[in-house]
Amino acid sequence: LWVSFGMLCCVGANFAVTFGVIPLFKAFGYGLTSNSAGDPTSVFACVIALIGTAIVPAICEEFAMRCCCVQLLRKYGNGFAVLSISIVFGLLHGNVIQFVFAFLVGLILGYITVKTDSVVPAILVHALNNGMSVVASIVRYAATDKAADSVTVGMYVFWLLVGAAATIYLLVKKQLYTPKTQVTPNPEAPTFGQCMGAFFGTPGMIVSFIPLVVLTIFSIQKL
Numbered sequence: 514l515w516v517s518f519g520m521l522c523c524v525g526a527n528f529a530v531t532f533g534v535i536p537l538f539k540a541f542g543y544g545l546t547s548n549s550a551g552d553p554t555s556v557f558a559c560v561i562a563l564i565g566t567a568i569v570p571a572i573c574e575e576f577a578m579r580c581c582c583v584q585l586l587r588k589y590g591n592g593f594a595v596l597s598i599s600i601v602f603g604l605l606h607g608n609v610i611q612f613v614f615a616f617l618v619g620l621i622l623g624y625i626t627v628k629t630d631s632v633v634p635a636i637l638v639h640a641l642n643n644g645m646s647v648v649a650s651i652v653r654y655a656a657t658d659k660a661a662d663s664v665t666v667g668m669y670v671f672w673l674l675v676g677a678a679a680t681i682y683l684l685v686k687k688q689l690y691t692p693k694t695q696v697t698p699n700p701e702a703p704t705f706g707q708c709m710g711a712f713f714g715t716p717g718m719i720v721s722f723i724p725l726v727v728l729t730i731f732s733i734q735k736l
Contacts, residue, residue: 514679515625518689519638521676524669526617534613538733546732547610552650559651566647571640575622578602580632583623586712593708595623600713604725608732618642628688645669 538545550566553559578598586594599619603612622635645668653661683689703711712718 514683514688515629515634516637516641517672517675517679518683519621519625519634519676520641520672521680522621523618523638523642524672524676526614526621529617530610530614534610538609539736542736544734544736545608545610546734547608548606553654559654562647562650563644567640567644570643571636574602575632575636575639578619579622579626579635583626587627589703589708590705591627593705593712595620595627597709597712599623604722604729607725607728609729610732612729 535545550562553562578601582598582601583594586597599616602619603614603616606612606615618639622638625638626632626635645665648668649661649665652664680689713722
């Protein structure tokens with residue numbers, strides 16, 4: 514259920530980038546570039562693409578981002594942990610298109626990890642999301658561009674339907690949200706803004722983010 518919900522959100526994030534972010538920049542006379550691997554040209558390349566694009570990144574990135582980083586920061590609040598690591602996750606991709614997409618997906622994966630208290634659903638969502646592009650490229654290699662486009666549309670429709678059903682079920686069962694409980698505020702606890710400022714304002718984070726921000730800005734090109 515949570516994986517299907519996550520895939521629905523991934524499809525939504527993809528639509529937001531494709532029909533929102535990219536056209537918005539074009540309207541102001543700018544184009545966006547992104548990193549993309551070429552289509553496989555052999556069976557061996559298909560296998561490597563599947564392992565290198567879908568399986569390994571899903572395990573390594575989710576272990577680093579959602580399993581380690583989010584869990585370490587949850588003591589400062591779940592919202593802060595998920596939001597801050599989603600920003601980091603987005604910037605690591607080095608361009609605007611993937612930053613927006615990875616940021617949105619990072620929010621969802623972080624939310625699912627917090628709700629399920631497990632990184633496994635996030636790994637599966639990450640792998641399935643990346644795997645859709647790999648499957649399309651494999652079909653393009655084995656068949657035609659038209660067949661690859663049809664498979665892509667089929668996968669999107671499948672996850673839209675299954676994801677919508679899973680989301681409705683989770684809503685009915687009240688698993689998507691947790692009712693707020695009355696909590697006595699701790700006057701010594703840092704505010705959300707203070708946490709964000711401390712996290713992104715440390716010298717180490719600033720130095721690390723400078724090249725990532727520069728790379729992201731350079732992905733914007735004048736048309």
